[in-house]
Amino acid sequence: MTSPLHLSLAAQAVEILRELVLTGELPPGSRVNEVGIAQRLGISRGPLREAIRHLASEGLLVLVPHRGAHVPSADVSEVRALFELRTALECAAAELAASRRTDTDVIRLKAVCESSRQAHTAGDKFPYRLDLAFHQALLDAARSPRIAEQVRLVQQRVVLLRSGLRDDPPHQHASLDDHDSLVVAVEAGDPTRAADVMRRHLARVCAQMLTSLG
Template structure:
């Protein structure tokens, strides 16, 4: 019997990648329904693989399935933001501590590189490119060498990026966040686990507060 094609190599897997990008960049904005006919035509696939992709993204929390109505991109609300950041703080403060004790010289080079790339690619007045933020946090998670934490952090971070896609840019906040990233790199470089955890908690608290403020405007 021929084994099934892995999801990442199938049409559904390719659709997952494209649809995830459309959701995270706000191309399909929060609150909107996924137009299956339009998306399938755009991707050049049938609706079968697309529906499989939609179910996969729903399992990650990036889409909501509403009976008899279809798939929708979740809207941001204060309770969801608070819950996500409670979980994110628990995971990423632990990861920062681990990174401070487990990082290699290669990890430090990469952390410096992605932190510098954030500053050089950010343009005031434009949304902060989500890939830059994810790249920094992913590099830190890689340095922690904890696959289970990494798996959960990726899912939580995606949902935060999704909720942020509908919010206005805040240049002072973005610059403060980049300063936090630099301070995190220094703490990890120094092997100071307690300081790395403290800076991460402060950083995530700042991001959460900024999102809540933007939501309540």
């Protein structure tokens, strides 16, 4: 039986390793050095291997028997497939958010937009946490746990693939504008408009990633 302490170490290792992958500190294409990371985290390789298996189940790592794990790299077909799925899920979520939102939901969405705008104006690299926070706030407003669960998995895989691509400040600014437009549609209670804005937003993000890959 696995001890509670071991479970705790494994859970911590999952979150730390996830952070290394999503921030690009472990860049796409790189191999996971189990010895080095275990020493860095001050844990044994057992909990780390559990964390690797967990992230592999989410698509954030590729685990090859007898060869270890590596961070997947972006390719055109993978990006297109992810955005096909993300568009289907998040357009539905946008419609539901516009139908089910509360005043508190709208306030939260606006707050995340403002924080993102301030970070961008300050010259910060577009932080993935704020991008995920906006989409999470939208999902919370949609009140569809099943959709939210699937969107989270797809979103973080997109964040992973984007971590290896060059920055594009004009694209980042356009994304902030898209978020503002989504808030307007959600606050107005307009499901059709919210879905249309989300569809255009994701199509532009997908196109930008494909251009970067080219």
